[in-house]
Amino acid sequence: MADIPLLPSHTVEGPWISDIPPPLSPAWAGQPGNQDSDIVLLRQQWLADQLAQQDAELKHTRDLSIRVGTFNVNGQSPIESLRPWLCNPDAKYATSDLLVLGFQELDLSTEALLISTTTLREDLWCEALMRDLAELGDQYVKLISKQLVGVLIVVLIRRPILPLLAPSGVASSSAGVGILGTMGNKGGVALRLQIMDTAIVFVNAHLAASTHAVPPVDPAQATNTYSMFVGRGMIPVDPVVERRNADYMSLTGPGGRLNFTLLPRTPSALPTTVDFNYRIDLLDDEIRALIDDPKDGDFTNLLKFDQLKVQQQLGRVFTHMVEGPIAFKPTYRCEVGKKEGHYWDSKRRPAWTDRILYCTARGKEGAVRLVEGSYASYPAISLSDHKPVSAEFIVKVEELDRDLATARLKQLIKKLGRLPLEQDIPRLRFGDDLIDFGAIRYLKPLVHELVLQNIGIITAYWRIIPLENGGPLLLLPGDSVTIRITTNITNEFACQLNAGSKTLDEIMILHTVRGKDTFLPITGTWVRTCLAHDPAALVRLPGPARTSPTAKSAQLPPEKALSSPKELMRLVNWLMKYGIECDDLFVQAGNPDTVDQIIEALDTGAEFTFDEKDPGHDVSLAFGSALLLFLEEMPEPVIPYKLHLQCSLSTSREQAYEILDALPGINANVGMWISVTAFLHFFCQQEKRANESTAKAIARIFANVLWGDSMTMPLANRLSPLTRLWFLMFFIGPH
Numbered sequence: 001m002a003d004i005p006l007l008p009s010h011t012v013e014g015p016w017i018s019d020i021p022p023p024l025s026p027a028w029a030g031q032p033g034n035q036d037s038d039i040v041l042l043r044q045q046w047l048a049d050q051l052a053q054q055d056a057e058l059k060h061t062r063d064l065s066i067r068v069g070t071f072n073v074n075g076q077s078p079i080e081s082l083r084p085w086l087c088n089p090d091a092k093y094a095t096s097d098l099l100v101l102g103f104q105e106l107d108l109s110t111e112a113l114l115i116s117t118t119t120l121r122e123d124l125w126c127e128a129l130m131r132d133l134a135e136l137g138d139q140y141v142k143l144i145s146k147q148l149v150g151v152l153i154v155v156l157i158r159r160p161i162l163p164l165l166a167p168s169g170v171a172s173s174s175a176g177v178g179i180l181g182t183m184g185n186k187g188g189v190a191l192r193l194q195i196m197d198t199a200i201v202f203v204n205a206h207l208a209a210s211t212h213a214v215p216p217v218d219p220a221q222a223t224n225t226y227s228m229f230v231g232r233g234m235i236p237v238d239p240v241v242e243r244r245n246a247d248y249m250s251l252t253g254p255g256g257r258l259n260f261t262l263l264p265r266t267p268s269a270l271p272t273t274v275d276f277n278y279r280i281d282l283l284d285d286e287i288r289a290l291i292d293d294p295k296d297g298d299f300t301n302l303l304k305f306d307q308l309k310v311q312q313q314l315g316r317v318f319t320h321m322v323e324g325p326i327a328f329k330p331t332y333r334c335e336v337g338k339k340e341g342h343y344w345d346s347k348r349r350p351a352w353t354d355r356i357l358y359c360t361a362r363g364k365e366g367a368v369r370l371v372e373g374s375y376a377s378y379p380a381i382s383l384s385d386h387k388p389v390s391a392e393f394i395v396k397v398e399e400l401d402r403d404l405a406t407a408r409l410k411q412l413i414k415k416l417g418r419l420p421l422e423q424d425i426p427r428l429r430f431g432d433d434l435i436d437f438g439a440i441r442y443l444k445p446l447v448h449e450l451v452l453q454n455i456g457i458i459t460a461y462w463r464i465i466p467l468e469n470g471g472p473l474l475l476l477p478g479d480s481v482t483i484r485i486t487t488n489i490t491n492e493f494a495c496q497l498n499a500g501s502k503t504l505d506e507i508m509i510l511h512t513v514r515g516k517d518t519f520l521p522i523t524g525t526w527v528r529t530c531l532a533h534d535p536a537a538l539v540r541l542p543g544p545a546r547t548s549p550t551a552k553s554a555q556l557p558p559e560k561a562l563s564s565p566k567e568l569m570r571l572v573n574w575l576m577k578y579g580i581e582c583d584d585l586f587v588q589a590g591n592p593d594t595v596d597q598i599i600e601a602l603d604t605g606a607e608f609t610f611d612e613k614d615p616g617h618d619v620s621l622a623f624g625s626a627l628l629l630f631l632e633e634m635p636e637p638v639i640p641y642k643l644h645l646q647c648s649l650s651t652s653r654e655q656a657y658e659i660l661d662a663l664p665g666i667n668a669n670v671g672m673w674i675s676v677t678a679f680l681h682f683f684c685q686q687e688k689r690a691n692e693s694t695a696k697a698i699a700r701i702f703a704n705v706l707w708g709d710s711m712t713m714p715l716a717n718r719l720s721p722l723t724r725l726w727f728l729m730f731f732i733g734p735h
Helices: 036-051 111-115 120-134 160-162 220-232 240-242 283-292 307-313 402-416 489-500 566-577 594-606 617-632 641-650 653-660 666-682 691-709 721-732
Strands: 002-006 057-073 098-104 140-148 153-160 165-176 187-195 198-206 271-273 356-358 369-371 390-400 429-431 436-441 447-454 460-465 482-489 505-512 517-526
Touching: 002 140, 036 120, 036 402, 036 460, 057 160, 057 198, 057 356, 098 198, 120 140, 120 489, 140 160, 140 187, 140 198, 140 617, 153 160, 153 198, 160 307, 165 721, 271 641, 283 721, 356 390, 390 460, 402 489, 429 517, 436 482, 566 617, 566 666, 594 617, 617 666, 617 691, 641 653, 641 721, 653 666, 666 691, 666 721
Parallel strands: 002 482, 057 098, 198 271, 436 517
Antiparallel strands: 057 390, 098 153, 140 153, 165 187, 187 198, 271 356, 369 390, 429 447, 447 482, 460 505, 505 517
C-alpha cells in the first residue's frame, strides 16, 4: 500500500540511513524523464522489497546489547573508577555484549597537538577500563581501537560474542581537521564491525569549540568535517564486507543514502559519540535557573535553545540522526572534583556538549532500539571538566541463508519477466475518476484509498508525479495496489483557506512508463473555522467564522470591528463564570471530543450545550484546552515575533504595559492580551491559590502559547523561557 499525502504537505525524516535506490529521474506533466533507467531502478527496488518480505525465512536473528559511551577527559588520567559509566551501578555483572567507548582530549600536550603517534595515553585508559571491568569477572577482551591525537574509540567485547564476528570483519578510519589532517586535537575516528551478516559503524568525533551564537560550528563545516571521517575509505579485508557496498560510506548524501543491493538489506546501525561543542543560546543565569526548574529531569524549555537541536530542526546538520530524550543535566563545563549540586564552572555557561546520536537502515527501524532511560550522564565521575555520557542499544543482528536467498531471487526474477520492449504497452486502471474528500476540517486528517490495477499482459512500471512517499511502483499482470491519500492541512494553508485565498483542488498525475499519463482530480470542501484564522479578520466578520462571507467587501468597517475575537471572549467569559473553581484548569487536558464540541459551537455561533447549573469538572478542563488550542493555532502569536526583542528589555510593569501600545491589528491583539491576562490574574488570585507559585505555574503554560516559537527567527531575537515568564508575571502575578 502506497501512502500519498494531499498537498500541501511535508515529509518527515526518520532515524534512518536510507538504503533505497538512487531517485527516479526528474519528471513532470508532459516530461516522463529517463524511462529506461527508471525501469531498471524499479525492478531492483521490487526485487529487494520482495526479498525483504521473506526475512523471517531467509535470516536467523539474535539481539545484541551494545553500551555506547562518550567522555572528554580534558587530558586527565583515569584516577577514578569508571565502573558507573561502564555498566549499571546495581549490576553485579556487566550485561552489554559490546562496550564502545569514545574519548576526546585524551592528550593535550603540545607535542600531541602537532603530531602524535604514541599510544601511551590509549594504553593508560584501556588498562583502567579493563581494571574496572575485572571487578565484574573476566568477561571482556579488547577487540579494536583507533586513535587520532586526542580522539580515541575502543571496542570491548564479551568473549561469547567473539565467534559471531565475521572473518576479518573489522575496519577502521580516521580524519583530522587540523593542518595536513593530523595537527590539532579535532577530528574523528570510526570503526566498522561485521557481526554475523550485520554491519555496524561506530564514530567518535570532536568538533571545533565556540561559545558564539548559532552556528557555533558552521553547518557546512560540520557536515564536511563529519563526511571526512565517515566518507573516507575503510579498507576491509573480508570481501563480504566489501559486498555490503561499504554500508555507511555515503552517509552524508541527501537523506544519508546507502548504496543499493539486491540482497535483503541488513539492519546496519551507526551510533555516534561526539563532543559536538554546541552550546545553549541563553545567558548564564537563565541556563542555571532553568536547570533548577521544579520539574526534575524535564529540560524541554532549555533544550529549545540547544544549538544542536535547533540546527537539526532547521535541517542544516545531522538531519538523518536521532538522539534519545535528554533527562540529565548539562555535562560541561564542570569543576573538577565536584559531584553534586551546581558542579559547573562559575565562569562558563553550562552546555550539553557531549552527545550520542544514532541512525539505522531505512525499513529496519525496529532493528536498533535505544533502551528506555539508558541515555544518561554520570556526575559522580569528576576527574574532568566534562561528565561522561552513555546509552544502551539493543541491535538485531542477522545471518543470511545465502543459498536460499539466491534461489528465491532467481524465482522472483523469473516471475518479474523480461525487460519491456518498445512496442509493449502497459495498461493500468484506476478505481475512481475523481477523489472527493467531502468536508475537510482543520486538524482532522481524512484518508481515501484508491485501487490501481494492472489490466494488461505485461509488467507495468508507474510513478506518482510529484512523488511524496514511495510505493511499490511496479505491478505484475493482474496485480493491484491500494494507494492511500491523506489530507494534511498545515496552519499556514488553513489560514489561506479561511481567508478564501486558496481552494482544495489538486491534480494527481499517474505516469505509466512507456504508457499514457492519467490525471486524477482531487478535491474537497473546506469547513471554515476560527482556528488558524487571522484575529484581525475575525474581529471584522459579521457573523460566525463558518458562515461569514470571505469577501473583504462583506467585512465590518474598521470602526465597527470588535476589540477582541468573539470566539475568544466566549471562552474567557465561560471560564470566568464556571471554571474558576477548577484547580487543575490548563494543567490537565480536557476530553478531545468535548473540545471539538466547543470549537464547533464557536465556529457556528451555536449555544454551548452544557448544563450551566453544573457543567462539571471535565467540561471546565475542555474549555481550558479549547482556549489554549485557539491561541496555539493562531497564524502569529498574540505577541508578534517583531516585538519579542522589545519584550526582553522590559524590566518593570510600566514598561511591559507600554508594549501593548505597539501591538498590531485593529486592537485585536491588545484585546486578546487584556482578556486572557485579566482572566488569568483573576484565576490566580483566588484565595485558595493566591500565591506566586500558582501564578508562575500558569505563566509557564501560557508563555509559549502567547509568544509562540518560530524556528526561522534568529536565536538571539527569541525570548528565553525566563523572560517570557517574568513578562507575563507583570500581568497575572500579585500586583
